[in-house]
Structure formats: structure tokens, C-alpha cells
Amino acid sequence: xxxxxxxxxxxxxxxDAYHVLKHVLGARVEYIWHKDTTLRLxxxxxxxxxFSYGDYLRAxxxxxxxxxxxxxxxxxxxxxxxxxxxxxxxxxMEAGLLPGALIPNDHMRFRCQEVYLKVTNNATAxxxxxxxxxxxxxxxxxxxxxxxxxxxILKQLQDQERxxxxxCDSKGEINAAANPxxxxxxxxxxxxxxxxxxxxxxxxxxxAESILDSEDGLGIFKSLLGSD
Amino acid sequence: MWLAKIVVTYKKGILDPEAKTIQHALVTLGYQNIEGLxxxxxxxxxxxxxxxxxxxxxxxxxxxxxVLSNPVIQKYSVELVEAE
Numbered sequence: 001x002x003x004x005x006x007x008x009x010x011x012x013x014x015x016d017a018y019h020v021l022k023h024v025l026g027a028r029v030e031y032i033w034h035k036d037t038t039l040r041l042x043x044x045x046x047x048x049x050x051f052s053y054g055d056y057l058r059a060x061x062x063x064x065x066x067x068x069x070x071x072x073x074x075x076x077x078x079x080x081x082x083x084x085x086x087x088x089x090x091x092x093m094e095a096g097l098l099p100g101a102l103i104p105n106d107h108m109r110f111r112c113q114e115v116y117l118k119v120t121n122n123a124t125a126x127x128x129x130x131x132x133x134x135x136x137x138x139x140x141x142x143x144x145x146x147x148x149x150x151x152x153i154l155k156q157l158q159d160q161e162r163x164x165x166x167x168c169d170s171k172g173e174i175n176a177a178a179n180p181x182x183x184x185x186x187x188x189x190x191x192x193x194x195x196x197x198x199x200x201x202x203x204x205x206x207x208a209e210s211i212l213d214s215e216d217g218l219g220i221f222k223s224l225l226g227s228d
Numbered sequence: 229m230w231l232a233k234i235v236v237t238y239k240k241g242i243l244d245p246e247a248k249t250i251q252h253a254l255v256t257l258g259y260q261n262i263e264g265l266x267x268x269x270x271x272x273x274x275x276x277x278x279x280x281x282x283x284x285x286x287x288x289x290x291x292x293x294x295v296l297s298n299p300v301i302q303k304y305s306v307e308l309v310e311a312e
Contacts, residue, residue, distance in 0.1 A: 057269075057295070065295075099300075101300040103244075104246065148300070182243075
């Protein structure tokens, strides 16, 4: 099981993801440079958080045209596992690997805080170590994280069990007060139809050591390590 | 040379908090007659003059659909003029 962490100009959570995978979990991991045009052999690709290309035009809009991206798209289309965190989620959406869009938070403020998430679908390669409906805690740090999709897409996401995580309160209640950015259906993370691509706004790599208050994010990487 | 003037804005039904904030600020300043406000991004793209008008148009629409706008949430308008 080998992970690859893509490094774009402006990525700033690439080292955190690398650190958690290598030093906390002892997994094999390498960086992938955005200008590469061939992809070495990987089992999971991580598109990390940050501000690739300064968020110019739209968050993720320029990174999706990076030289490495056709290879990542191809990898995902063949069934390779891809996880996009925060800016990585925005990139996946701009690339069309996940439906919908991420628009500025409804209150126009950058939010850096811990949130509670409900594990809405625990039957995926990314969430299998969690219990169904488990409430987990990890931070968000974004300005452009309001998930938007038309109603028919939202229905499809629900019907096909493609909502991985939803913002909730500490008791697991999904309500407006627990929604930090105005996302439709409190969506914090979604999957593609084949469920080999996950995009999420919260940062599991920042909740992976007890010194950081929460280790709940480790479950995602552990789930992946346990998968084929 | 061809000059394409492109304006990208949010589609109807997408809440644009920036536009709402600006509108609210104007009303607070006493401009009570404002009924609505849209904010957007403006681009000027210059194209080589040896393109025919229909070629230039095709190129600009492709750029708008593919890069300058996100069709999920945004719409755009284009004005293509001949410029020096």
C-alpha cells in the first residue's frame, strides 16, 4: 500500500498528510510534483489542502489543469483511490471527478475551528473503521467551503449513499446551527459514484495525534491502509 | 486584434454573499432605491487578428466554458469587438 501526496504551488497541508502517513502510521508515502506528466505506482493519491495557485480564478480552478492532473484523472477513472482534502476537494470538483461546486461560505468569513462530523456512510474504503453514524471531531479551515449542488444531484447523492460526512453537533444532530458554511444538507464530504474518490472540506490529517486534541481523522487513513 | 470582454457572474438561485454584503452596505449608507446587486469577474482577452470572427467567437466560448466560468454555479456574457 503506497500513498502519493500531490504538491501544487501553494499546497500547505502536503507535509501534514505526508507526516501522518509516514510517521504516525508507518505507511509508504511519496510526494508527487505537480509538473510531472507520468505517475509512479501508487494505491492512493492524496490531493492536499492549501491554496494552490493562490486560489486565483476560483479555488482549485487552475490546479485542475496542472500537468499531473490528466494522470490523476486516469488513475481515478481506473478505480484508483483518490482523497481530496479542503483545497483538494475543490480541485476534484473543478476537475469534474465529483459533482457540485464549493462556493464562498454563506457568512463571508474564513472559518478555522473544530467541527463535529457524522459518518453518514461507513461502508467505503475511506470510512470502514468508523461505526455507522459515529460522531467524529476534526478541524476545518476554509473560506470557500459551502457545498452547492442542484436538487437532483443532492437527491442522487442521498439515494446512492454518496454522502460520506455531514456537519453535526456533538450529539450527532444534523442541523443549521452545526453547519459552519451554509453547505447544502450539511455536506462535509462526498464520494463519486464508484466510491473510489472522496472529497472533504475538514482536515483529517490535522486530527491524527493526541497532542492535537483529536485522533478521529486517523480513521480515514487507517481505513485506506486496511483496504485492498 | 480581437478584444473579448467577458463578465462572469453567479447563476440565479446561487446565493452570492459578497453581492449581498455590498448591497446591504449601500442600503445602510442610505441608498434605499437599490433593489438588487450582482457582483462578478471581468476579463479582457486579446486574440490574434488573423482569426475570423466565428473562429474568435468559438475560441472565446470554449475558454469561458472550460476555464473562466464554472458552469455549475456561474453564467457569463461575452462582447467581442475589433480593437487596435
